[in-house]
Amino acid sequence: MRDDRTLSVFQAASTSSLWVRFLCFLIMLPVAIFLVPERGLVVVCIGSIVAMCLSGVDLRALWQRTKAFCVVSVVATLSLAMLFHRGNSMDRLSFGTVVSTRFILYILLGMSFSIVTRPFEMLCALSKSGLPHRYAIGSMVAFRMVPMVAQRMRDVFEAQRARGLHFRPSDGGLQGVATKILALLTPLLHAVLQSTLGFSETLATRGYHPERSITNPPTSLRVSDFCLLALSSLSLAFSLFI
Amino acid sequence: MVASVVALGAVPSLRVTREEYGVKGWSVTKLMALAGLAAVDLAGGIAGGMIQAAVGIPGAAGVVMIFWGPMVYVFNCMLIRQFGSVTIMMVFYGIAALPLPVVGPPGFLPKILIGLIAGVVTDTLYFFLRRSKRIAALVIGATNPPLYQLLIFGLGTAFGVPGIERLGRIVLSPVTIVVIMGAGALGGFLGYDVFDRLKGSSVVKRIQAS
Numbered sequence: 001m002r003d004d005r006t007l008s009v010f011q012a013a014s015t016s017s018l019w020v021r022f023l024c025f026l027i028m029l030p031v032a033i034f035l036v037p038e039r040g041l042v043v044v045c046i047g048s049i050v051a052m053c054l055s056g057v058d059l060r061a062l063w064q065r066t067k068a069f070c071v072v073s074v075v076a077t078l079s080l081a082m083l084f085h086r087g088n089s090m091d092r093l094s095f096g097t098v099v100s101t102r103f104i105l106y107i108l109l110g111m112s113f114s115i116v117t118r119p120f121e122m123l124c125a126l127s128k129s130g131l132p133h134r135y136a137i138g139s140m141v142a143f144r145m146v147p148m149v150a151q152r153m154r155d156v157f158e159a160q161r162a163r164g165l166h167f168r169p170s171d172g173g174l175q176g177v178a179t180k181i182l183a184l185l186t187p188l189l190h191a192v193l194q195s196t197l198g199f200s201e202t203l204a205t206r207g208y209h210p211e212r213s214i215t216n217p218p219t220s221l222r223v224s225d226f227c228l229l230a231l232s233s234l235s236l237a238f239s240l241f242i
Numbered sequence: 243m244v245a246s247v248v249a250l251g252a253v254p255s256l257r258v259t260r261e262e263y264g265v266k267g268w269s270v271t272k273l274m275a276l277a278g279l280a281a282v283d284l285a286g287g288i289a290g291g292m293i294q295a296a297v298g299i300p301g302a303a304g305v306v307m308i309f310w311g312p313m314v315y316v317f318n319c320m321l322i323r324q325f326g327s328v329t330i331m332m333v334f335y336g337i338a339a340l341p342l343p344v345v346g347p348p349g350f351l352p353k354i355l356i357g358l359i360a361g362v363v364t365d366t367l368y369f370f371l372r373r374s375k376r377i378a379a380l381v382i383g384a385t386n387p388p389l390y391q392l393l394i395f396g397l398g399t400a401f402g403v404p405g406i407e408r409l410g411r412i413v414l415s416p417v418t419i420v421v422i423m424g425a426g427a428l429g430g431f432l433g434y435d436v437f438d439r440l441k442g443s444s445v446v447k448r449i450q451a452s
Contacts, residue, residue, distance in 0.1 A: 026351055027351075106350065110340075110350060114340070114342075122337070126337070134268065134270075134273055135273075135330065135333060135334070137273075138273045138274070138276060138277040138280075138330070138333075138334045139277070139280075139333070139334045139337035139338050140338075141274060141277040141278075141281075141334075142277040142278075142280035142281045142284065142334040142335065142337075142338040143281075143284075143337075143338035145277065145278055145281035146281050146284050146285055146288070146338070148281070149278075149281045149282055149284075149285040150285050150288070153285065178428075178432065178435075181432060182432065182435060182436060182439070185313070185432065185436050186436050186439050186440065188282070189282065189317065189436055189440065190440055190443065190445060192278045192279070192281070192282055193275060193278060193321075193440075193445045193446070193449065194445050195278060196271075196274040196275045196277065196278035196449075197271065197274070197275075197445060197448060197449070199274045199277075199278075200269075200270045200271040200273075200274040200275075200452075203270050203274070204270055208270065209270075210268060210269070210270055210273065
């Protein structure tokens with residue numbers, strides 16, 4: 001059965017335009033977080049959370065998906081700060097807290113963008129931004145193929161294991177390990193290339209041509225888009241002029 | 243100037259034949275093959291990310307990617323045989339990896355730039371070394387891991403990660419670089435070996451003929 005967990009992140013509905021989300025979540029707010037001094041970080045933090053709510057992000061679902069990365073980032077950053085930063089313990093802890101807060105906000109903003117953005121929106125946005133649509137479609141196909149490739153990896157591994165392939169420390173040294181890795185990689189790459197041939201034939205039969213133009217849906221802005229833009233601009237201005 | 247251009251033409255690796263390089267353009271078949279290889283690279287990166295999440299050490303994903311990435315790049319070069327193939331694959335990879343925790347957290351835009359630089363370097367190396375595929379595989383495999391280390395170190399410095407200078411001294415030390423170059427070369431050679439086994443198959447011939 002195909003694993004659609006990777007794709008299920010796109011089920012959340014968004015209330016704002018893709019371009020506005022791209023500008024706010026991936027450019028303006030991260031830059032604001034990067035530039036804001038320590039005393040203004042709390043304000044930018046609150047602004048980012050409000051921006052996520054305006055875009056329709058479920059904060060509980062967001063935390064479920066990001067808590068592993070957030071916890072690892074906090075632990076790693078605090079450890080590095082306590083070991084390597086100059087000053088007394090309080091200075092190191094304070095510095096580590098500020099840096100880890102910035103990292104967590106980057107992660108949350110990036111994941112928020114990915115939660116509320118569908119692959120088709122990315123394709124249209126990339127096409128509209130001037131990137132030839134053949135590259136935008138390639139990116140979308142690459143993303144869509146990841147669960148399929150992961151499933152093929154599992155299938156190939158199970159099939160080869162049923163044929164007697166086992167990874168044991170005493171099996172022929174480096175050459176033995178390389179032979180076994182080849183026994184996994186060769187059928188995997190062959191299967192992936194066969195699938196890509198199928199994709200290309202499907203596109204060709206539907207009349208797709210990489211050099212000709214395609215139709216994109218129109219872009220429209222709503223009230224929530226303007227609110228999100230205004231909030232992100234204020235956060236950026238605050239971080240620049242505080 | 244004319245003499246230098248003539249001299250350049252005399253160097254075997256710089257002479258490009260029309261059948262050999264970059265004249266046919268990018269067909270749907272080749273673009274889909276690049277997308278598939280980008281997906282393979284991404285799947286390896288996600289597996290590495292899971293290792294990193296499990297052990298909690300930033301950069302632990304590199305243990306997988308040192309082998310996996312060069313293997314995919316070398317296979318790509320030998321399969322498509324067009325300048326820009328790895329660059330385009332890395333653009334697909336970077337954009338598809340944007341929402342995923344691969345080569346940085348989700349939404350981390352510089353990961354596209356990192357992939358782009360690595361792709362351009364790989365394509366350039368293969369352009370000059372394409373006459374000897376084994377050497378090309380080893381050189382490409384050996385070059386990519388330290389390049390990624392350097393780029394990630396540069397980003398860490400730009401973002402002010404605490405202790406990055408001291409970490410850089412360990413990560414960019416000669417011993418570490420030699421070890422990761424060796425591991426990368428092994429990955430590159432694996433890619434060459436896999437292509438060698440598949441080059442006679444109908445799938446590869448159809449992709450190369452498109």
